[in-house]
Each structure stands twice: as structure tokens, then as C-alpha cells.
Amino acid sequence: MAGTSTDHKAHTSFLSRPGVRRLLPFVVITAIALVFIFENRGSVRIRLLIPEVTMPLWGALLIAWGLGMLACAFTVRRRSSRHSRRPK
Structure with missing residues (x-):
């Protein structure tokens, strides 16, 4: 047989795949964000609730970025699981 059902996958471009299109903005x-974080290498004083710490700005930015990524992952996971439990 000349044409099978998997032939059309070979002809789609890499950027037109749904998984790649969802992942590309994240990347x-x-x-x-990482370039911005690691370009800021100065030392800063950061006041937490009670203690005051001195650390590199890139470290504080990296922590904030990581917490944001965790919050985003948690939100996306909750939203997708909530939509999958809809009654039919």
C-alpha cells in the first residue's frame, strides 16, 4: 500500500504540532527570564517577615521565578482536572 494513516504525520512541520505550539511560549x-535573572548579579538585602538576609539578586529572582512556576503548574493542573470531571 502506498498510503497509510501515519503518512500525514511525516508531512506536518515541527512547529505546527499542538504539543510544540503549547511548549514554545514557555521555552x-x-x-x-533566565537571562534577566543571571545578568543581575549584585548583592541585595531582602527583608523576610522578621529576618533580613543579604543575598545575590539573581538568587532572589530565581526563587521568585521558581515559586511562580510552581503556582502556574498547580493552577494548570487543577484547571485541567476540574474540566475533565464535568458531568455529561
Whole structure:
């Protein structure tokens, strides 16, 4: 047989795949954020609730970015699981 059902997958471009299109903005924003984080190497004083710590700015930005990524992952996971339990 000349044509099978998997032939059309070979002809789709890499960027037109749904998984790649969802992941591409994440990769671009992450790369920009990491460049911004690691370019800020100065030392800063950060006041937590009671203690005051001195640490590199890139460390504080990296912690904030990581917490944001965790919050985003938690939100996306909750939203997708909530939509999958809809009554039919």
C-alpha cells in the first residue's frame, strides 16, 4: 500500500504540532527570564517577615521565578482536572 494513516504525520512541520505550539511560549519566556535573572548579579538585602538576609539578586529572582512556576503548574493542573470531571 502506498498510503497509510501515519503518512500525514511525516508531512506536518515541527512547529505546527499542538504539543510544540503549547511548549514554545514557555521555552521562550523561560529563556528570557533566565537571562534577566543571571545578568543581575549584585548583592541585595531582602527583608523576610522578621529576618533580613543579604543575598545575590539573581538568587532572589530565581526563587521568585521558581515559586511562580510552581503556582502556574498547580493552577494548570487543577484547571485541567476540574474540566475533565464535568458531568455529561
